[in-house]
Each structure stands twice: as structure tokens, then as C-alpha cells.
Amino acid sequence: MKEYTQSLGEGIEFVSIVEPKFKTTNISAVLLLPCQPEKFAEWALIPNLLLNSCEKYPSIARMSEKMQELYGAYLDNSISLIADTWQMRLLVNSIGDAYALEGENLREEAASLLLECLLHPNLEGENAFAESAFKTEQQELLDVIESEINNKRSYAVKQARKKIFENEPNACPLYGTTEEVLALTPEKVYQAYQEILKQAQILIYYVGPEEAPELPELFRKAFAERKAPVISVQHPSPCKAEPVTVSDSMNVGQCQLIMAFKADEIQQEAARMCSLMFGGAPFSLLFSNVREKMSLCYYCSSNIVYGKNTMIVTSGVSQENLEKTREAVLNQLETMQKGEFEDSLLTDAKRYLINALKLTGDTPSSCAAEAFERFLRPDHAGVAERIRLYENLTKQDIIETAKAFRLDTVYMLMQKGEKQA
């Protein structure tokens, strides 16, 4: 594997990862901005508006035809929060040139298409997205917001985050509210798009089977004359003085229990290891005890919210076992805090995490994700360095990290007719 990073100007980087074993080409653009929750709705509309049509392919039908011609290439997008930083990712994936049946240059076509989408959108006049495309995307976003309720686990986590990160950008809905989306106009969203292009820190990742010498220049020209800020992604969330419990109710067969723990300060590897041992693997304390020994649930797992010093536990349980499960989770954390766990738990967790880290590099997407992780980290540590950091962790490091986590919020999605707190 050959990798290099090239600065294309202020606030824009190009990363090339060439790995001959891959049969596909992935080109992604990551745009980062400091959170502005009041703009979440307009920002949420932008990725689909950019990828579902553009000046050259001005409808979803024409765009789809183009994708089909490129051997089922796909354009994908996502938005998310990394701590208090907003992220938009646009991606094009196509098969490698070696597999084109008629000798087409698919890599160049894919890169050009991504740039077309990013820089030459489907407009009406000079300062507004095309009305019909806008209307379609606006309705789509309204539907997405309305259907967030469908997945009960993720819905519960979203509701819980409102309390966990109260008064922080992370508490705000990523797609905005229905009212905010309805208030949008093609002009307003176009203006937001222009601001993003000017202000976002941009990272371009190319991962493919052969060198792509033409790409850096292509992207440099496209983003000339920009001055973007460098983004930070460490925004610890303050722990509440006293834990808060909130509940909601719905017509469901299974209740959702969400528990958030926060620490004032944590070391990232120690926190990830601690969360893995607590509830991140099938040999973890929550899995072994709350699920396997106590038979309380099908899943009870923990994970770390990046850059927020927060660990969130999620579990689906029956109404009558809510309290028992809550207690069991707290007991297992206490077990960790007191160091009452076998040394082998840490050894096993290290092996598990290191094994997972070494899987990086076997798919184009994991290569890009790893490079992005390096960019985010203050120490820019790569896989080898992170493995060393994990290997050096001691039982005492884990105990201290577990002790640092304090209960902040408990959220329960209960069966209709039952409400607590």
C-alpha cells in the first residue's frame, strides 16, 4: 500500500491511498464545519441536493442513468456530528478500470462526476437550487424526520441525547425540526451551500488500485482561493451535578434503557478499552452478566461518543426488568471501578481491539476511515502507534478510567400507559 498526503491550499488536503489488491475506486470528500444547530436543517438538505442531480444531469433519472452506465457506480452521502463538529461526506465508488468491458476510464469519470456534483449543482437562476429538485428533497427530509420513530433503539438514543447533551449542539436534531425544514427556501439553502464551500475544512480521500496523478490538480483547481479554518473535534460534555432520569412512552413491546456516563478527562485509548471491557464485546461484563447470567436482555452494550468524554449504554428490556437492568449496569461499572475483574478480561480486550485494528486496510472504505481517524487525533497516531498505546494500558489505567465515569442521564422509552420521573 502506498499513501501520501498533499496540501492543496489552506484548509484542504488530498490523501491518496493506492492498493493494487482493490477492484474498486473510492473517492470521498469530507467537509467539516463547527456546529451551528440553527443551520442543521439547511445543511441536512444539501448532500442529497448535490448528489441526486447536477447541472449536467439535472434530474434523478438522468443521474441514475449515468450511474448505471458507469457499471453501477454509486454516489453516497452522510452527515454526522463528531463531537461538536458537523461533518458531510460525499462519496463516489466505481469499479476499477481493469474491469471495464470497453476500456472506459472509470476513475476519471468518477472523479469528474463528484466534482460536477460538488461544484456545479442543479440551479435555477444564479442563486437558488432548482425548485423541483428542492421540493423533492425537502419532502424527503420531512419524511426522514417523520420516520425516525421507526427504529426504536436509535430513536431512543436520539431522544436521550437531548437530555445527555442538554444546551450543547449534540442535543439538537441533526436534520433540524419539521418546522425548520418547512421554512427553507431554494435560495436560503443555496446560500448555506456557498458558505459551506467557503468555510469548511475539506479532506479528499482517493483509495484505488492504481495511482491517480491527475486528481490533486483537479481538486486544487476546483477549490482555489479558499481560506478555511482548522477544525477541532474535542468538546468534552460537562457532567451533571446529579444524575437525571427522563422517560417517554410509546406503543412498543420492548422498552429501551439508555444510560450515559461522563468523565471530566479521559485518555482516548483507555476509554475505548474500558468501554469494550464493560459492554463492547461478547466477553464484556455487560454481555456476560446482564445478558448471559441474568437473561435480562438480548443486547446490552456500551460505546464511547467521540470527543465528548461520554460513554452510552443501550439495552432493550421488558418493562418489569427496567429497574433491575439499570441496577445491574451500575453494579458492573462498580465492579470495574473496584478492579474486581480478572486480569484476563484486559488481555482479551487488548487482543480483540488490536485484531480489529489490524483488519484496517482490507477495504477501500476502511483505508479512508483510518486516514480520517489519524487526521482527527491530536497526536495523528497511525495503526501501529495506536496498537502500542493499547498494549501499554494497565489494569490500573482501566480502573482509573472506569472511576472517572459518573452516571449523568438515564433515559427510558416505556410502554404506553407507563411513565416515570
Added chain:
Amino acid sequence: MSERMQEIIAAPRGGQSCLHVKHQTGLDIYIMEMPDFHSAYALFGTKYGSVNTMFRLNGEQDFAQVPEGIAHFLEHKLFENEDTGAFEQYAKTGAIANAYTSFDRTAYLFMCSENFNPSLEILLNFVQHPYFTQETVDKEQGIIAQEIRMNEDEPGWKLFFNSLKCMYHKHPVRIGIAGTVESIQEINADLLYRCYHTFYNLHNMVLSVAGNIKAEEVLEICDRLLIPCEDHKLEQVFPEEPYEVYQHEVIDTAPVGVPLFSLDFKLKPKSGTELLKAELLAELALDTLFCASTEIYQTMLEENLINFGFGVDSPFTGNGFFTVGIGGESRNPREVRRRIFEVIENAKKNGFDQQAFERLRKAKYGNLIRSMDSVESNASMMLDCYMCGIRPFTPAAVLAEVTYEEALQFLRDEIDTENTVLSVVHAPEDEI
């Protein structure tokens, strides 16, 4: 021990190949060496899923009928041996392990970047050494009951199973994979052993491995750990299933946003390469008529009848069942159904866009290339092919041969707008 039989099977394009070994114990083994990759992926599977509810072995007089959800229950319990659990053992190698049960199969799997051989030993050992007691069975019931409740709260799951219940009169595909909270109460250790010894026979199983591995090392471990077993000549019975659907429409409520719908076509069941070709033709024909580049898609989107979730689902097939669906979200699913029928009937009379068909065939070829780009998907492909009774890489060969004329003929002969189920799940406060 008798000699094992082996052959190299090569992909028609993409430069890949795999080794197929018919092991002397009866097990089919597929190995794809991918030396440039760091990881390896292994699946140990049996042709045993939720539809296999009625069976007998050679020499037995009567067919056994077992409780719904027992294949899935067995999958959960097999992870526990007498001394320790499989997860505890995998923790010593660092492998990421899991398992799944579907309608027609159960598979145990792991992925790793190191210690592949000891992890493979764990896999082969625990799957071949069942240990069930009434106490451990009772303990599992609470866990699986919560899994069932979780699935029941998932509207897509509800939509799908409601449709299957309307589609099939008797075929066990109409029952949930995990069974019901009530049916799993009937499961005991003896029943688990009976099902285990019936279906976890190496003649009914496959091992599929891909990645940074060495075939000779895999085979050495297999030679050492596979326990020879007699082919029991398993016989299974599936109830006679009429061609017609049981009921044309099912409307249900749940806490959801935009109503979900699925319009499912019941097709005549097929098997082997004939099924594979039929699946491709069904998907290509319907995609040509309803994908995002079609006029009907565009029109329905503009009229707010559908959203971007609309599309043709991959065909759902297995022993005695074959359906293909078109679904998504809509506030007026009956109108969407009317439009879909209109387009299909018109295409049957007048044909459909041949250029679009060729574009989609090209896209499908791209997807096949794309699926070769990971260790995991290659191992899964070999397992899937075994389960479907075809050789690895057959899908690429069949795709290269299918024609527009065949797709049109398939649409005319097999896609029957009179034989469909419309399944809808909407919020109680909404009207459909």
C-alpha cells in the same frame, strides 16, 4: 480414511478462483486464498433454518414436527459447551465471532487478522460438540424472548412477515425465524439434541473460508477435527402450497412515520441454476420498469406518492418459496399498487426499454465485481452458492448470458399481478 476429492473453480472474470474439497467426512469445503489481504473470514454452515420444521431420518417411521424457532434457539445454545463458552475461547484468539439463522440456513462465523488457525479450531470444535441442559435452555428463553420483542417492534420486520403470512397458506416460511415467545417455551434439551443430530450432519454442512489463509493448513485442521458421520439420508416435508396467495392485502398499525408498504409477487418456486436465472430475470425486469431512471419513478416522486426509499427488493427465495417485492414508503400505497400494475401490464403487451435493461445488466456486473473486493463477501458468496446448490461464481456466468428477450418472457410468464400481496404498516392515527 478415503481420499478427499478436490477441484479448482475459477471466476469467468475478475481473476479469482477457489478450491472446492469434498471432504471424506462428507463436508463440502470452499477455500479462497487471498494472500494480499490481512484478514480472514470463516463460515461453518448447515442447511437448517426456520422452514425445516418437519423431517425424518433414514429408517424412521414418522416425521417429527418441532416447535417454531428451534433452529434459531439451537444456534444460540451451541455457543455454550460443557466447560466454557465459544465466545470465551475466541477471546483468547482475538477473533470477532457471531452466528445467524435465516429461513433455510444457520451459519457460525468469525473474522480475524491473526490467529486464524486456532480460531478455526474453536469454530469446528464448538459446532461439533453440543451441550444442552434444561437449566441452560431455560436461561436462554429470557434472552430470545427479548430478541423476539425487539423484532416485533421493528416495522420492516412486521411488514415482511405480515406479507409472508398472506402469501403462503401452509409453507413454514410464513413463521418467524425466532418463533414466538410462546413457541420457544416448548423447546427443551432433548428436542435441541434431536434437531442437532438431524441437521448438523457434515453431509448437510459447508465450511467456507476466504482471506489470508493457506488451503493446506485449513485442510490439515479439517482432517484432524472433523468427526466422520454417517449420512442419515435426511428427508423433509413441506406442505403442499397452492399457487395463489392466501390473502391479497394486509394492513397493520405500529408507531411509524410515513406508512411503509411492500407489494410482493408470489412466483412459482424453483431451485439450483434455474432459480438463480429466474432471480436475475425478475430483478432485472422489475428494475428496468421501476428504478430511479424510469418515468414512473420520477412521476410518483414528483406527486409525493413515493420517496427515495422506493425500489425493487432482491428476490426472496428458498426451498418451496419465491417472492419478489417492490416497496418503500407511501401515504397512498393502493394508488402506488395501481400504477405498478399498469406499468407491468403495459410492458407485457409492448415490451420495455431495452437500453435501460442493458444499462442495468452492466450495473449488476459492476456490483458483482464490487462484491469480490472483500474477504467477507467472497466467503459469503461461496456459502450462498452451496446453499443454493450451485457452483461458486455461477451468478457472473448466468448474468453474462441473460437477454432482454428472456427478461420480457419472464415478465409475461411469471410476474402475475393477480397473485400479489400488499402489506402496509401505518401509524394508528393515519388513514390508508
